[in-house]
Amino acid sequence: MGRRRRRQRLPQEPVEALVESLSHDGRGVARVEGKATFIHGALPGEKVMFRYTGRRKKHDEAEALEILEPSEHRVQPRCPHFGVCGGCSLQHLDPEEQIRYKQQTLADAFVHIGKVEPEEWLPPLVGASPWGYRRKARLGVKNVPKKGRVLVGFRERSSGFLADMDSCEVLHPRIGGALNDLSVLIGRLSIADRVPQIEVAMDDERCVLVFRILDPLTEEDKDKLRQFARERDFVIYTQDGGPDSVAPLDKAADLHYVLPEFNLVLHFQPTDFTQVNSDINRRMLHQALELLQPENTDTVLDLFCGIGNFTLPLATRVGRVVGVEGATELVARARENARRNGLDNVDFHVANLYESLTAEPWMKQHFNKALLDPPRSGASEILEHLPRMGVERMVYVSCYPGTLGRDAGDLVHKLGYRLVAAGVMDMFPHTAHVESIALFEKR
Ligand SMILES: C[S@@+](CC[C@H](N)C(=O)[O-])C[C@H]1O[C@@H](n2cnc3c(N)ncnc32)[C@H](O)[C@@H]1O
Numbered sequence: 001m002g003r004r005r006r007r008q009r010l011p012q013e014p015v016e017a018l019v020e021s022l023s024h025d026g027r028g029v030a031r032v033e034g035k036a037t038f039i040h041g042a043l044p045g046e047k048v049m050f051r052y053t054g055r056r057k058k059h060d061e062a063e064a065l066e067i068l069e070p071s072e073h074r075v076q077p078r079c080p081h082f083g084v085c086g087g088c089s090l091q092h093l094d095p096e097e098q099i100r101y102k103q104q105t106l107a108d109a110f111v112h113i114g115k116v117e118p119e120e121w122l123p124p125l126v127g128a129s130p131w132g133y134r135r136k137a138r139l140g141v142k143n144v145p146k147k148g149r150v151l152v153g154f155r156e157r158s159s160g161f162l163a164d165m166d167s168c169e170v171l172h173p174r175i176g177g178a179l180n181d182l183s184v185l186i187g188r189l190s191i192a193d194r195v196p197q198i199e200v201a202m203d204d205e206r207c208v209l210v211f212r213i214l215d216p217l218t219e220e221d222k223d224k225l226r227q228f229a230r231e232r233d234f235v236i237y238t239q240d241g242g243p244d245s246v247a248p249l250d251k252a253a254d255l256h257y258v259l260p261e262f263n264l265v266l267h268f269q270p271t272d273f274t275q276v277n278s279d280i281n282r283r284m285l286h287q288a289l290e291l292l293q294p295e296n297t298d299t300v301l302d303l304f305c306g307i308g309n310f311t312l313p314l315a316t317r318v319g320r321v322v323g324v325e326g327a328t329e330l331v332a333r334a335r336e337n338a339r340r341n342g343l344d345n346v347d348f349h350v351a352n353l354y355e356s357l358t359a360e361p362w363m364k365q366h367f368n369k370a371l372l373d374p375p376r377s378g379a380s381e382i383l384e385h386l387p388r389m390g391v392e393r394m395v396y397v398s399c400y401p402g403t404l405g406r407d408a409g410d411l412v413h414k415l416g417y418r419l420v421a422a423g424v425m426d427m428f429p430h431t432a433h434v435e436s437i438a439l440f441e442k443r
Contacts, residue, residue, distance in 0.1 A: 378403025
């Protein structure tokens with residue numbers, strides 16, 4: 001007998017359900033005959049008609065067909081591609097409720113994963129507008145002759161294919177309103193089939209587009225790109241191989257962002273990590289420093305420091321800061337940023353913080369405070385060293401509640417810290433991504 005499981009036929013008839021909660025990826029959750037059913041497009045409190053799209057052992061998946069009784073928090077999505085495009089999953093929920101839901105997601109992670117609770121909840125950090133905030137993005141590109149056009153944008157939620165979209169409401173308007181023109185431009189290139197991706201990087205003025213190209217551009221192609229860049233005030237780069245092959249088509253852009261509160265200017269390259277939402281970034285830096293209570297006698301360790309986004313503001317307020325980062329090129333940029341801003345009380349080191357480290361010179365130093373801003377996978381490996389280094393007060397910035405919950409559990413139950421305060425930040429409105437900040441103090 002074959003061991004492969006036979007695919008179950010999905011029930012075709014619509015089913016009615018009452019939605020109880022929202023899953024961590026923004027789907028409504030209902031119990032249907034005792035089984036959890038994740039329903040796209042449904043919100044808590046709503047009565048909906050849905051149709052099954054997938055059945056699993058422990059849960060089912062579905063799509064809302066009709067909202068019979070809408071939630072008071074339901075709003076009209078602004079984007080015509082909402083529901084198809086996989087970029088956003090919460091545009092149908094009002095922004096205030098989105099942030100409440102994100103705080104609940106974080107609270108759940110603390111309780112269920114870390115078995116901890118913050119002593120205090122910080123008010124959520126919210127930006128001036130939940131639209132047009134995104135300044136960094138990777139746009140997929142695909143020439144689809146059947147559709148008679150080149151698709152430029154994000155992937156579809158359900159298929160993984162590129163969505164057929166001509167605008168985006170969460171991208172900065174300069175790029176969100178240019179998707180159609182980019183599509184036409186690429187369609188006119190001799191290598192229209194050989195451009196799989198455009199990486200976008202913006203600062204307060206400049207907008208760089210890095211075209212990933214799998215074949216060389218002809219002179220005519222270059223002229224078309226130049227004309228487009230001139231008309232739209234873009235700066236075009238190309239990438240024909242690995243990360244080192246990123247190069248300006250003509251003149252390089254001096255990308256930089258200003259942090260007025262600290263009188264700093266931070267320079268970066270188009271493919272460097274930078275925070276996507278510059279308004280929230282400024283507010284986040286302000287809050288992180290307020291929580292850390294910097295004093296000029298402090299020595300602070302900034303882990304996962306990137307180009308020095310937290311390190312340099314800290315250096316303007318404390319005695320000494322050491323930044324540690326895994327990417328050599330980001331450390332080079334951080335050093336250069338310190339030099340250009342006239343800060344000589346900072347040191348930077350390259351280290352893989354996911355390896356078991358012991359002999360690094362900076363680990364033998366004493367730090368009374370720390371700031372951590374790890375990627376999604378968290379900071380598990382380095383945490384155990386913090387008490388020995390003398391860290392009394394620590395701010396942890398996180399882009400994934402699951403790993404913050406886990407790390408908070410270790411800090412509180414194994415390493416002798418208290419979870420003093422925590423809160424969410426609206427870094428990625430309309431998406432289910434949760435950015436948060438937490439303050440720990442040594443008991
Ligand atoms: C969320 S970003 C924060 C960067 C910076 N703090 C900022 O605000 O711009 C995470 C950083 O961790 C770095 N990183 C990723 N994996 C790492 C590793 N294994 N060891 C050290 N740093 C790593 C990335 O290069 C990135 O700069």
